[in-house]
Amino acid sequence: MKVPVTEYLEIDLERELWLCRRCGHEVGPARQAYKEGLLVYARDPAEIHKPILDPALYEFTFAPDGKWISILEYYCPDCGVMMETEYLPIGHPPLNDMQFDLDALKAQWSGREPLTEAELAGPDPVGMSQHHHSHKQKHEHGGR
Amino acid sequence: MGKVEKPGQAVREQALIDQFLADNVLFLGPDPEIMHEHDIAPIAELEREAMRRESDPAVLALIRDRLQAGANEAFEMLEQMGAAPGAKWGDLITGVYTASGDLAVSSAGGVLIFASLVHHPVKFINKYWTTDTSVGVRPGDAFIHNDARYGNIHNTDQSMMLPIFHDGRLVAWAGATVHEGENGAIEPGGMPSLAEQVYEEGLKMSPFKIVENYELKKDLVTFLQNSVREPKLQYEDLKVKLFVCRRIEERVKSAIEEFGLDAVVSALRGGLEDTKKEVSRRVSAWPDGTVRSMIIADGTLRENCLIKINLALTKKGDELIFDFRGSSPEFANRANNTLLSSLKGMLCQLFLVFVWPDLPRNQAVFAPIRVITDDKSALHSSYTTPNAQSMMTFFPAFTAGQQAVAKFLYGCPEKFTKVIAPWHNMIHTFIYGGITQHGEMVGNLCADLNGMGGGAHADRDGEHAVAPIFAPMADLGEQEMNEEEVPFIQIVSKKLMKDNQAFGKYRGGQGYEMIASSLGSPLWGFMCSCIGSKIPSTPGLFGGYSSPTYPLCKIKGADVFEVWKTEPQKFEFSIPRLMNERPFKGASYTSHHSGLQFEIANRGDLYMITQGSGGGYGDVLERDPELVIRDLEEELISHETARDIYRVVYNPETLLLDRAATEAARAAERKARKARGLPYKAFLKQWATEEPPPHLPYYGSWGEDRSTIYAGPFAGVPRARMNAAAIQPVYMPNPKDVKIAELERRIQMLERGASV
Numbered sequence: 001m002k003v004p005v006t007e008y009l010e011i012d013l014e015r016e017l018w019l020c021r022r023c024g025h026e027v028g029p030a031r032q033a034y035k036e037g038l039l040v041y042a043r044d045p046a047e048i049h050k051p052i053l054d055p056a057l058y059e060f061t062f063a064p065d066g067k068w069i070s071i072l073e074y075y076c077p078d079c080g081v082m083m084e085t086e087y088l089p090i091g092h093p094p095l096n097d098m099q100f101d102l103d104a105l106k107a108q109w110s111g112r113e114p115l116t117e118a119e120l121a122g123p124d125p126v127g128m129s130q131h132h133h134s135h136k137q138k139h140e141h142g143g144r
Numbered sequence: 145m146g147k148v149e150k151p152g153q154a155v156r157e158q159a160l161i162d163q164f165l166a167d168n169v170l171f172l173g174p175d176p177e178i179m180h181e182h183d184i185a186p187i188a189e190l191e192r193e194a195m196r197r198e199s200d201p202a203v204l205a206l207i208r209d210r211l212q213a214g215a216n217e218a219f220e221m222l223e224q225m226g227a228a229p230g231a232k233w234g235d236l237i238t239g240v241y242t243a244s245g246d247l248a249v250s251s252a253g254g255v256l257i258f259a260s261l262v263h264h265p266v267k268f269i270n271k272y273w274t275t276d277t278s279v280g281v282r283p284g285d286a287f288i289h290n291d292a293r294y295g296n297i298h299n300t301d302q303s304m305m306l307p308i309f310h311d312g313r314l315v316a317w318a319g320a321t322v323h324e325g326e327n328g329a330i331e332p333g334g335m336p337s338l339a340e341q342v343y344e345e346g347l348k349m350s351p352f353k354i355v356e357n358y359e360l361k362k363d364l365v366t367f368l369q370n371s372v373r374e375p376k377l378q379y380e381d382l383k384v385k386l387f388v389c390r391r392i393e394e395r396v397k398s399a400i401e402e403f404g405l406d407a408v409v410s411a412l413r414g415g416l417e418d419t420k421k422e423v424s425r426r427v428s429a430w431p432d433g434t435v436r437s438m439i440i441a442d443g444t445l446r447e448n449c450l451i452k453i454n455l456a457l458t459k460k461g462d463e464l465i466f467d468f469r470g471s472s473p474e475f476a477n478r479a480n481n482t483l484l485s486s487l488k489g490m491l492c493q494l495f496l497v498f499v500w501p502d503l504p505r506n507q508a509v510f511a512p513i514r515v516i517t518d519d520k521s522a523l524h525s526s527y528t529t530p531n532a533q534s535m536m537t538f539f540p541a542f543t544a545g546q547q548a549v550a551k552f553l554y555g556c557p558e559k560f561t562k563v564i565a566p567w568h569n570m571i572h573t574f575i576y577g578g579i580t581q582h583g584e585m586v587g588n589l590c591a592d593l594n595g596m597g598g599g600a601h602a603d604r605d606g607e608h609a610v611a612p613i614f615a616p617m618a619d620l621g622e623q624e625m626n627e628e629e630v631p632f633i634q635i636v637s638k639k640l641m642k643d644n645q646a647f648g649k650y651r652g653g654q655g656y657e658m659i660a661s662s663l664g665s666p667l668w669g670f671m672c673s674c675i676g677s678k679i680p681s682t683p684g685l686f687g688g689y690s691s692p693t694y695p696l697c698k699i700k701g702a703d704v705f706e707v708w709k710t711e712p713q714k715f716e717f718s719i720p721r722l723m724n725e726r727p728f729k730g731a732s733y734t735s736h737h738s739g740l741q742f743e744i745a746n747r748g749d750l751y752m753i754t755q756g757s758g759g760g761y762g763d764v765l766e767r768d769p770e771l772v773i774r775d776l777e778e779e780l781i782s783h784e785t786a787r788d789i790y791r792v793v794y795n796p797e798t799l800l801l802d803r804a805a806t807e808a809a810r811a812a813e814r815k816a817r818k819a820r821g822l823p824y825k826a827f828l829k830q831w832a833t834e835e836p837p838p839h840l841p842y843y844g845s846w847g848e849d850r851s852t853i854y855a856g857p858f859a860g861v862p863r864a865r866m867n868a869a870a871i872q873p874v875y876m877p878n879p880k881d882v883k884i885a886e887l888e889r890r891i892q893m894l895e896r897g898a899s900v
């Protein structure tokens with residue numbers, strides 16, 4: 001079973017691997033940080049958040065200060081999808097942001113079926129939804 | 145020493161000492177036992193009996209709905225009758241508490257942070273004033289409170305609490321809390337950022353009795369009126385809150401009459417217990433593990449610096465633990481400190497609004513969740529540190545939580561909302577003070593803080609300027625109505641600024657531009673209180689980018705109302721054009737961080753700010769090119785953004801999309817990423833440092849080690865390193881002294897003939 005964890009990452013429970021959800025690339029062992037298997041690029045934040053006010057005239061321009069932070073962009077080494085962005089003070093080690101308990105995950109998913117894209121995105125709040133929960137979900141949660 | 149003691153004597157002496165101390169308490173400060181507990185109270189005998197006698201779920205549900213309708217009705221009344229601008233746009237909450245003081249039913253709308261905060265003062269009253277012969281709690285009494293140290297967000301919010309009796313027995317409490325604004329602080333409007341001590345933050349009301357026999361005590365009301373800049377508002381809203389509490393009392397009493405006391409008590413307690421159980425059940429469905437997140441708050445509102453908010457969110461079984469250790473130390477003389485109870489209130493709101501909006505509105509939603517902090521950190525500040533601008537640290541803490549929760553939720557089959565990127569988290573608005581066109585002194589704020597951009601969803605864009613981070617439903621109010629009461633106009637209002645967008649596969653909801661100018665007042669001024677001018681306050685999710693950063697812009701010395709008479713063509717309804725083209729001769733054009741302390745604004749001076757964008761979701765190269773074209777059509781983005789960020793190819797004249805060329809451009813960019821990206825380990829070697837680089841004024845832990853806390857360097861004060869278990873509060877120099885020192889240095893150099 002492959003369990004999606006983010007838009008771009010899933011965990012292959014049997015093989016205990018992080019996989020790219022776009023190209024299937026084996027990112028690395030699921031008991032380690034997924035970031036270790038990715039490409040990283042430290043970007044000057046003003047390249048993305050460009051100054052709206054003229055930087056020759058003003059210190060504060062709507063662009064972040066590249067002397068204080070960089071944007072760390074994480075790419076899949078195979079398909080090049082940008083899996084994560086991390087805004088960090090210059091030199092700050094990246095966070096090990098997701099450490100899931102694989103054994104607990106296996107136990108939890110032993111009775112579950114894979115989720116659809118719509119189920120991954122989540123429902124509209126109760127009372128606003130045009131759709132009903134799938135039969136599968138109803139069954140699983142005792143027809144809540 | 146050397147004295148022979150008989151057994152028993154020591155025990156008797158200790159008992160005497162204990163009794164003496166209990167009878168002679170010098171000062172009833174905030175009770176740590178009450179303030180550190182956010183779980184529901186232990187079940188009372190009355191409740192146990194009631195639940196045994198009445199447990200029919202149909203009856204209990206009926207009563208809960210009845211009380212919910214009562215709370216909503218009271219909310220409506222308060223919103224319609226309240227005089228505070230905050231009341232008019234829904235910055236308030238009403239509710240029913242159990243006799244022990246747990247908030248069991250709160251109004252569906254309004255500021256849900258209060259939902260797990262305003263129970264503390266009720267518990268204080270129960271513990272200390274009920275048995276105190278000089279105070280007492282009797283039918284017809286009501287109490288008032290605003291001091292965050294006894295349970296609140298900050299002291300601009302005032303709560304009234306009214307005990308409800310049945311057959312002479314306390315059976316519940318009614319409560320109403322409103323963001324009143326003015327509170328007599330060092331700056332007008334109730335949220336001073338200039339305050340360097342708690343004593344400069346204005347009225348600090350510990351819970352006290354202000355109503356007897358359902359009547360406001362005039363002597364106390366007069367004292368309160370003398371303590372604030374808006375005496376009429378203070379009086380009017382006390383009356384309104386009392387009236388609203390009485391309506392809630394009426395609803396509770398009529399429910400008791402119809403269903404019996406047991407049923408009502410059982411419904412209140414049962415609702416709390418059911419909610420707590422349901423939260424644990426829902427948490428169980430999340431994956432076990434730890435998700436980490438950090439946000440840098442880029443200032444104190446007086447100066448820019450890097451204030452770390454550090455979160456490790458751990459879920460195991462049905463337990464959920466927010467661990468904020470390693471965050472910045474508290475600031476001894478800045479108002480951006482958060483009390484632990486306020487932090488919990490904000491986190492509770494995360495679940496009530498963004499994760500489980502279907503759950504009953506009560507404090508049990510947060511009961512099973514634990515919070516760990518370092519003592520004397522910016523998220524667990526001490527009694528003596530100012531806290532009027534606690535939002536500047538607890539909003540980023542919320543955002544860290546929102547980002548972390550999304551990583552647990554995405555793959556979880558049981559969800560009750562969409563997965564979203566962080567909501568914009570800063571209150572871009574004008575706080576104002578001065579003399580109105582009607583000759584009255586006021587101090588308050590504009591509702592525009594409610595226009596925060598929504599975070600991008602996992603399957604669609606975020607909504608523009610939709611709602612504040614702290615309330616699911618709130619209004620912006622009518623600007624035209626404001627202008628009848630206060631002497632300034634919004635020359636530009638609700639105009640979306642191009643490229644003020646968090647980019648992503650789905651973009652964040654954008655915020656709008658505001659240009660304000662005073663008119664018709666002998667004395668008027670503005671304040672602003674946001675961070676996020678150098679480092680974005682609101683990150684994206686799963687590869688989405690953050691919001692931009694936001695400056696405060698000013699044009700002073702050119703009366704715009706005169707410009708309109710003589711050269712109206714020179715005016716542009718756009719911050720970038722006014723600031724970049726500088727059309728008015730002789731005026732000063734400046735941009736700043738958006739922590740503005742109260743400043744006199746002359747007629748026709750322009751104060752300009754922008755509402756913030758919610759975070760973006762996903763890789764920009766996956767954004768549907770049609771959506772990029774739509775954003776171009778709606779003038780939400782520039783051609784540069786469409787080309788350089790989203791890599792979309794189209795005819796700039798007709799906006800006709802070239803799909804094949806777009807695919808090729810995106811494939812080229814993916815290839816470029818692979819060429820410029822370094823393998824993680826190689827990257828780490830050239831990127832990571834052991835300590836914060838010397839040029840960063842950095843506050844908090846660095847990297848994985850949470851035990852060493854750094855502070856500084858700042859303005860000549862060298863960097864301090866301390867143990868997280870023994871944090872020393874940070875003392876910041878006066879920004880004016882910092883500026884004077886810098887100017888003196890330059891004068892010295894000029895006198896020596898050196899170039900500066």
Ligand SMILES: [Zn+2]
Nearest residue numbers: 020023076079
């Ligand atoms: Zn891939």
